[in-house]
Amino acid sequence: MPELLRVEGLAKHFGALRAVDGVDLVLPEGRRTALIGPNGAGKTTLINLVTGGLPPDAGRVFLRGAEITRLPVHRRVRLGLTRSFQIMNIFPRATTLENLLIPVLARLRRTHRPWAGLGTERAAVAEAEALLVELGLAGFRDLPAAALSHGDQRLLELGIAVASQPALCFLDEPSAGLNPIERGTVMELIRRLSESRRTTFVIVEHDMDVVFSLADWIVVMNRGRVLAEGPPAEIRAHPEVRETYLGEELEA
């Protein structure tokens, strides 16, 4: 599998706290990866560093071999790198369709057009509508996103992320605050999307069952470092991982 993302010695300190402390990582294309670790392990910070939300103190980031360490967020997105957020991040006042229209238009480089009415953006609208169907939200096309249920909003956010048709997409706890059933739907959707599209997903998730069923590669972080990585079985067996992290999970 060709290399998609390469991270070399990435580090970020907040005062004394070493949130991310020299992480090296290689993500090949098409491998569904789960990023796990206890709270404060540095998962979200790592995502921020890679996707451009935060400038790193040290280290370099490459996407398909090209360095993107200092690129602004929107440039990285255009190279095929995007993310979703742990805290719900959608456009509450816009309609469900418009929520997807923004990323689609952005991908088509049409967001700057000041004159044409949205109705005339047929290609974009069609694509967004198709995605709505894929998300199972077609029924709410013209409702303000705020009116959707929490679970549907999660689906919508997922939709916004994939609407930019990224090569690599980080999903930061995509099922946060959902009940088991809703969680199931979200994970199912992720599985479907990753099969129907050429998008490689990296998922931060706490529910181990989900992780082990969904991911074909697992990266374990602790105290800002990569503790271990490998296929689920390997990780399950990994002694350090067991004691520092999985231990209590399994007992629980």
Added chain:
Amino acid sequence: MSATRLEAWLCGAAALALVLLPLVAGRYPIYLAMQILILAVFALGFNLLFGYTGLLSFGQAGFFAVGAYVCALILLRVPSLLLGLVGGVAAAGVTALVLGALSVRHTRIYFSMLTLAFGMMLYSIALRWRDVTGGDDGLVGIPRAPLGPPGIPGPSLATIERYYYVVLVVALVAVVVMRRLVRSPLGLTLQGIRDSESRVAFTGVPVRVYRLAAFTIAGVYAGLAGALLPALENTVTPPIAHWSTSADPVLATLLGGIRAFWGPVLGAFLFFVIKDIIVRYTEYWLIWLGAIVVVLVLGFRGGVGAMLGTLLGRLTQPASGRAEGPR
């Protein structure tokens, strides 16, 4: 009848009424109508920035003044309103572009303070650069020059009624353009930025550039409104650059409704009507305006526009009852 149809009818009626106004109304109502139209243009631009992009600027008067002063300086030399308008708008646009590039580095209160500083900077220039701006006494005796470009005078605008139609046409065009703009991909994206900057950034949009675009357009609208002023008042003075002038579009928009496209226009109308009506009964009209502001901020942040919007919604199908959130 759908909400949009109804809206279209209302707009048509309003436009027609404005066209016919000079036939029925005296010179003062016409003068007042021009003031309203000018403020409406001013406020429309402001609301693109505040209502649609989420940036509260307290420096718009600066661009309003640039438009007014440059237009006035041109009219005092070249008898061509067209040139004056174009010059004023261009100058305001460039100023907004430059100051905007700096301002959009911040959001929220810091943005407000920064725009306040820039606006007052322009004010202090108007006040102190006497050789050009006339200082505290301003520029006076500005002629209401003929419309046409220099050389080809075109229709005379000596009478206020004629100039009224110039202002009306400009204002209508400005409204139509803004209407299209907010419903375009750009408009949608700006609203996205207002609601979630990070989300928009992660769809691959350079947020700051788009903020700058909104800021510049708002500046152009302010400049356009300002450029219409000299030929109406025959005088341009520093107070129009002062921050308290920046408050006019804020108040108008607040009155009419920040969340509704027609808010600024409606608000401009209300602003002057309230002022003019109250002034007839008491010299203390500010206290009333202030009270209205307090009530609106506490009770009806949607402004009168939202009230009407919901009303429209009731009149028509529920699906169109989405008055909240500019569309």
Added chain:
Amino acid sequence: MTPDQLAYQGLVGLSLAMYLWLLSAGLTIIFGVLGVLNFAHGSLFMLGGYLAYTAYGLWGWPFWAAVALSLAGVGLVGLVMERGFLKRLYGVEEAYQLLLTFGFILILDDAVKIVWGGVFKIPPIPRFLDGAWPLFGRPFPVYNTFIIAVGVAVAAGLWLLFEKTWWGRMVRATASDREMAGAIGVRVPRVFAGVFVLGSMLAALGGALGTPVRVVAPGIGAAMIIQAFIITVIGGLGNLRGAFVGSLIVGVLSAYGTALFPVFELFLIYVIMAVVLLVRPQGLFGGHA
């Protein structure tokens, strides 16, 4: 200008700065704790002036008593503003808080017109503050000296209040983290009210002490508030120490400006404000409130 003259002009600037300090101190405290930028703060300054004028100039109260009355009166107005209105807007976009307080400017400006009329008011100078004493070879007003003293005293007082008293610590806790403060048992609403009243009183003090040498008239509040904004921005929004230094900068600068570069004085002050916002948005003393 000779060194003496420069020093003298600087001293004059210092007295200007102290009025600004009294005005911006309150503004800063309120922003630091409530996160509200009170547009109407200058109008409270004006109201303080009117109340002092009424008690001292019209009813012939002793100057001190008049000042005390104006503090009490304006404090009360502040209480009403915060408890009655502002508190309903916590949690809403700050834009609306700005707009609300802007509404107060309009109301107060007309209210004083209705009560005191449009004509400026100026009571006689209290005898014990009249006259001058030699400084740098020229007579320097006792009054300006007095204002400088008051300003410094207030600065010291506030420092003690926030560093040394229990209430001060409570306020600082609230400023740094509302929820946390509430969690450890601070009555946040009370702190908010108290801080707003304190801030209003500081504004009133400036206005009241100003009346005998500066007129009080409708609109002076709106005229002064922007200077207060400049100062709070230069010093860092919510930063008291910064506000003090900011006042000194603006006051002294405008004094020298008047004497040496009158044309650029005003412009320069706004340039400084903008530059600080761009280069150090947290203010010259930014970081901690």
Added chain:
Amino acid sequence: MRTSSRLVRLSLAALLVAGLVWAAPASAQCQLGVPGIKIGVQGVSSGSHADYGRQIMMGATMAIEEVNAKGGILGCKLEMKFMDDENKPAVGVKNARYLVTEWGAHFMYGTDSSGVAMALGPVLQELKRIHFFTHAATHRLTEELVAQKGIQEIVRVSVPVYQDAVTAALIFKDRPEIKRWATIGADYEYGYVTWNLFKETLKKYRPDAEFVAAAWAPFLTLDFSPHISAVMAQKPDAILATPWSGEAVMLLRQALIQGVFDQVQVWWQAMGGSVDVLEGIASEVQRDRFKGKLWATARGLHNWPDTPENKAFVERFQQRWGRLPNYSAETTYSAILITKAAVEKAQSLETKQVIEALRGMKIMTPAGERVFRNEDHQFVYTVPAGRVVWDAKYPIPVLGDLKVFQAKDYYRHPPFAPVAATK
């Protein structure tokens, strides 16, 4: 039953009212074919200069009451509307438009600030109405806008800046010990032209005079201390100050406590003779804090000229308002008397005819005989300047030790050589 009877009573009342309304116009036999002559008045009536507007309004009201009591003008009653121009040109222009095009004013009066006047002048041509300026003092209003640009609708009843500038020079040219002059100036038209005209005139008589410092204060200045200390740093012998009304009071207070009156020989306070300033500094004058060094001008004085007209005017004014009249009250009062004379002569309200009727007019007013100068529509009359003194006869200080120059000696005369209107 009851309701019906109430209906009857109501309708009767309505009829009665209707009858009155219908009868009203018939009762006044106005020979000019209008229900009444509308007098639009503007002045600043808010902020530090607000007393001027009030006094303008008082003067106008009193004149109108008196004229109406004597049957109005050619049987036409006068009615007034007063508006606050806030000293802002834009507001002044807006007011004028409202007064003429909406309210229907036949004549306009007042205006304090030179800035407002210069903005208003050109608009008058479009409005086709005469505006009697009763305070604004820049010479450019009459010299440029009337004499050169030919705007006929401008008429000035009050003394222009000549008095503040030229009389000062004429008085102090004879004080050889006063060489070094400085100004604390109003940072706008009025302040500049006063200072420039003063320098120009004094130089003619006193080549040795030096002008050592100038500090300029815009409207809404609250603290003049830096301006005062800035000019005092240059050790002037005398100071010419042009901030007026409330700002003059502030300025003088702040100059006092900076000990200025121990250092200078003369403080020339333009328009310091207006009653609001005199009231504001009364206690200081009474205690002679100014050491007799404070000189001032006014556009008219309640204690000069010693004529029956002036005495009667001041008396009636005090009865009516319980205050001494300021000159802005006198000039506005006289402007309305002038209007009466002109309209009666023209037998018309037409702007053109009324202006025609003003030509060559000589008329007795409280401030003395005013003569209309055709070239620049400036009424010429004599007002002395003087020293601010305490006179037990009056509740407030007055101008005493009066220096009377005939108007012709301190007015500028056409053709006018331009005076710079910049710093």
